[in-house]
Amino acid sequence: MVDELASGERRPLARLLTRIENGDPAVRELLPELFAAGGRAHVVGITGPPGSGKSTLVNALIGEWRRRGKRVGVLAVDPSSPYTRGAILGDRIRMMEHAADRDVFVRSMASRGELGGIAATTWIAAAALDAAGYDPVVIETVGAGQSEVEVARLAETTVVVEVPEMGDEVQAIKAGLLEVADIIAVNKGDRPGADRAARQLRAMLSTAGGRVERTPPPVMLTTATTADGVAALADAIEAHRDRARTPAAARDRAVNQVRRALADVAGRRAADSPAWEEMVVAVADRELDPLTAAERLLDREGR
Amino acid sequence: MTDTPIRVLIAKPGLDGHDRGAKVLARGLRDEGFEVIYTGLRQTPEMIADAAEQEDVDVVGLSILSGAHMALLPKTVQLLRERGMDDVLVAAGGIIPDADVTKLKEVGVAEIFGPGTSIGQIARYFREHVKRP
Numbered sequence: 001m002v003d004e005l006a007s008g009e010r011r012p013l014a015r016l017l018t019r020i021e022n023g024d025p026a027v028r029e030l031l032p033e034l035f036a037a038g039g040r041a042h043v044v045g046i047t048g049p050p051g052s053g054k055s056t057l058v059n060a061l062i063g064e065w066r067r068r069g070k071r072v073g074v075l076a077v078d079p080s081s082p083y084t085r086g087a088i089l090g091d092r093i094r095m096m097e098h099a100a101d102r103d104v105f106v107r108s109m110a111s112r113g114e115l116g117g118i119a120a121t122t123w124i125a126a127a128a129l130d131a132a133g134y135d136p137v138v139i140e141t142v143g144a145g146q147s148e149v150e151v152a153r154l155a156e157t158t159v160v161v162e163v164p165e166m167g168d169e170v171q172a173i174k175a176g177l178l179e180v181a182d183i184i185a186v187n188k189g190d191r192p193g194a195d196r197a198a199r200q201l202r203a204m205l206s207t208a209g210g211r212v213e214r215t216p217p218p219v220m221l222t223t224a225t226t227a228d229g230v231a232a233l234a235d236a237i238e239a240h241r242d243r244a245r246t247p248a249a250a251r252d253r254a255v256n257q258v259r260r261a262l263a264d265v266a267g268r269r270a271a272d273s274p275a276w277e278e279m280v281v282a283v284a285d286r287e288l289d290p291l292t293a294a295e296r297l298l299d300r301e302g303r
Numbered sequence: 304m305t306d307t308p309i310r311v312l313i314a315k316p317g318l319d320g321h322d323r324g325a326k327v328l329a330r331g332l333r334d335e336g337f338e339v340i341y342t343g344l345r346q347t348p349e350m351i352a353d354a355a356e357q358e359d360v361d362v363v364g365l366s367i368l369s370g371a372h373m374a375l376l377p378k379t380v381q382l383l384r385e386r387g388m389d390d391v392l393v394a395a396g397g398i399i400p401d402a403d404v405t406k407l408k409e410v411g412v413a414e415i416f417g418p419g420t421s422i423g424q425i426a427r428y429f430r431e432h433v434k435r436p
Binding site for chain 1: 307308325329330332333335336337338339340341342343346347350353354356358359386387390
């Protein structure tokens with residue numbers, strides 16, 4: 001399987017990504033091989049509020065990376081409707097100029113019910129792109145809810161894309177979005193207020209606590225539509241790569257990945273448990289609290 | 304796995320700039336539970352086939368109102384088949400005369416949805432005719 005991926009053929013990779021997205025049990029068996037074959041690609045998260053120009057910026061970055069001889073993989077995640085389970089996957093539309101380029105692979109993914117905005121299978125899809133030889137692998141998500149935190153856990157380098165009209169400082173210091181940034185790109189840099197927005201962010205970040213033992217992230221100006229500032233952004237992403245691969249950082253990512261996988265596995269096993277219904281009814285009747293219910297479900301499954 | 308969402312690519316081949324129908328359809332299909340990727344305007348058959356291949360979609364919907372459908376749609380179907388996408392359901396919509404409908408069906412366009420078709424009809428058709436492994 002990994003050989004097939006490394007061949008650069010698109011169809012096997014595309015078919016595998018579908019099986020990954022659909023939770024095909026066969027994928028579970030491939031996972032050790034897939035994970036072991038990875039670890040090479042620089043996983044770059046791109047997040048930020050809707051309308052900040054993320055997809056256009058990713059498109060410009062693809063162009064720059066291709067000029068540098070890289071093969072680029074992109075997972076563009078958009079939210080699924082919690083009611084209809086449908087989704088508009090609207091990121092690819094900005095990247096169609098690269099559609100025919102055999103060294104660019106763009107895959108749109110719906111979040112499929114994950115509250116964090118990323119699909120539960122995004123990390124496996126990223127591993128598949130990694131195994132197929134794409135480097136960097138970009139994960140693009142909308143920074144709404146806590147999805148920016150999710151993508152930061154997955155990615156080695158997280159770029160937060162802001163807009164000049166981000167408003168006064170109060171907006172910008174909302175917890176989460178700026179704290180997860182390794183690099184901040186103020187996009188639409190040709191708009192009035194762009195320089196000031198960048199200055200405000202720099203000032204705020206130099207005094208903020210955020211993640212411990214970190215130098216504040218660089219704040220860069222970009223204009224994705226003209227590719228202005230994009231080469232410098234690509235340089236900054238590259239420069240961060242080494243800092244992202246220290247043993248401490250790798251350990252942090254591993255902790256988050258294992259925790260996440262644990263929650264997925266435990267959740268699925270509990271829901272499949274014959275005691276599920278009984279526990280749910282007991283909680284609904286307030287005879288049992290949810291934590292005790294959860295512990296009992298795990299105990300009965302024997303972990 | 305039988306109730307995994309159906310993935311649809313909605314594409315605008317050629318120089319046709321009328322995208323309201325495609326966008327309305329995209330939103331409507333989302334409300335019907337489909338995952339919809341919209342390519343935007345001015346796509347070549349190659350770009351559409353390449354996108355469909357990477358996205359591994361179940362359905363390719365081609366929206367065209369410019370009259371160039373005979374020049375573009377058969378080519379798109381051919382490129383899809385060349386890329387090994389034999390099971391993808393290809394449908395078309397827009398302004399396509401009845402005489403051309405027959406010809407298009409002969410080259411592999413499964414159905415043509417003209418003006419007046421409801422989103423519900425299209426959604427039902429896709430659900431009934433999508434090939435699932």
